[in-house]
Amino acid sequence: xxxxxxxxxxxxxxxxxxxxxxxxxxxxxxxxxxxxxxxxxxxxxxxxxxxxxxxxxxxxxxxxxxxxxxxxxxxxxxxxxxxxxxxxxxxxxxxxxxxxxxxxxxxxxxxxxxxxxxxxxxxxxxxxxxxxxxxxxxxxxxxxxxxxxxxxxxxxxxxxxxxxxxxxxxxxxxxxxxxxxxxxxxxxxxxxxxxxxxxxxxxxxxxxxxxxxxxxxxxxxxxxxxxxxxxxxxxxxxxxxxxxxxxxxxxxxxxxxxxxxxxxxxxxxxxxxxxxxxxxxxxxxxxxxxxxxxxxxxxxxxxxxxxxxxxxxxxxxx
Ligand code: BYC
Numbered sequence: 001x002x003x004x005x006x007x008x009x010x011x012x013x014x015x016x017x018x019x020x021x022x023x024x025x026x027x028x029x030x031x032x033x034x035x036x037x038x039x040x041x042x043x044x045x046x047x048x049x050x051x052x053x054x055x056x057x058x059x060x061x062x063x064x065x066x067x068x069x070x071x072x073x074x075x076x077x078x079x080x081x082x083x084x085x086x087x088x089x090x091x092x093x094x095x096x097x098x099x100x101x102x103x104x105x106x107x108x109x110x111x112x113x114x115x116x117x118x119x120x121x122x123x124x125x126x127x128x129x130x131x132x133x134x135x136x137x138x139x140x141x142x143x144x145x146x147x148x149x150x151x152x153x154x155x156x157x158x159x160x161x162x163x164x165x166x167x168x169x170x171x172x173x174x175x176x177x178x179x180x181x182x183x184x185x186x187x188x189x190x191x192x193x194x195x196x197x198x199x200x201x202x203x204x205x206x207x208x209x210x211x212x213x214x215x216x217x218x219x220x221x222x223x224x225x226x227x228x229x230x231x232x233x234x235x236x237x238x239x240x241x242x243x244x245x246x247x248x249x250x251x252x253x254x255x256x257x258x259x260x261x262x263x264x265x266x267x268x269x270x271x272x273x274x275x276x277x278x279x280x281x282x283x284x285x286x287x288x289x290x291x292x293x294x295x296x297x298x299x300x301x302x303x304x305x306x307x308x309x310x311x312x313x314x315x316x317x318x
Contacts, residue, residue: 017218022148025091033217036210037147038092039108040219042099045085047111050103050284052078054118055127063121070167071124077160084156088149104289106276113196115278122175122182126189128168130197130235136161137231138201146218169238176242187244194247199270201228232260 009028016023023029056075062068086096102108113131118124136158143154175186202224205211214220222230236251250263272278 017146020144020218022151023146024148032213033219034092036214036217037150037219038089038094040210040214041085041089041092041147041150042094042102043109043111045082045089045099046103046108047114048078048082048085050110050114050288051131052082053284053287054114054116054280055124057118058121058124061121062124067171074128074164074167077164081153081157081160084153085150088153091149100292104285104292106285109274110284111200112270112273112278113193113200114284115273115280116192116196117280119192120185120189122172122185122189123193125168125172125175125186126193128164128166129172129238130168130190130193131200132161132164132168133235134197134200134231136165137227137234141221141227144218144221150219173242176244183244186242190239190244191247195265195269196273198228198232198265199273201225201231203267203270229259232262236260 006028010030013023013027013029013033016027023033052075055071055078059068059071059075062071086099089099090096099108103110113134118127139154139158139161143151143158145151145154172186172189175182177183202208205223205225208224211220211223215223232251236246239246248263250261252261254261273281276282
């Protein structure tokens, strides 16, 4: 009996996905759809939160009050994105503490890019311009993802990401058009962040474990390689405007394809980083563990307050 119900529910699910209708938390969904969403969405949330570290590092060292205010607002936004995404993931039946535990015990991944250090102020420009620029290319597509709470979170997040990308570009522009030393710093930041930014889109489609299923379920709306190429095509003209050298000597306009050709990513480096051996993996998790432990008193206070409110409510009913 159960099997027949499930088969019917599956037909209805497939129909709704095909019709571009959103799947909502109380709707029936295949177990693997739920699992895959929990994996991708929780890793996305972790990326937002861990992503606060390389930029947060520079808040106290921003070169002016204006730059400090911008950076502070941006880093705060990233924390907010993490919170929307944890809440959206909780609608699938996992708790925030289970997700945090998976991050801290390294069972869950987060975006590879945040395992690279921000060495100087130009890196903050490169993160906004390239890292948020890559993130937004991916996230615009995710606004049309089939899961309602994820799609709605993405619509809001994309609005903020576009400010993040602009502030990074404006910062790097000021440096690229500044003194020769500043221009050199901008070039160096571009050279170091270019390849890791391309890696944010994940392995080639032919090596991507989850893409086929995720595309079929419309969790992902475009493939890793399509999005990566879109990012290259939109960023190369920006490099030209900045008057900087291309970070990849193989970048060349391909008239026939109507897109840029470019060199191959160092996949060995990518896999090293996502498997925990990048330059900052250890430091990022260590810092998260410390912040989590230091925040225990806040969680305790929230729990005590909730208990007090419940006791009051119960007393009023009685
Ligand atoms: N880094 O089958 P694949 C931001 C893993 S943060 C680490 O292609 P999928 C921001 C992948 O998880 C923006 N791991 O996977 C914040 C899988 O391993 P598991 C973050 C990666 O999921 C602060 C395996 O490799 N954005 O904007 O189909 C400051 C095979 O890959 C990476 C999102 O998270 C990577 N780069 O496609 C500034 C977007 N790539 O899970 C900015 C949402 C792959 O089986 N996520 N892996 O252990 C996605 O769109 C997709 O998950 C990905 C990967 C395109 C990232």
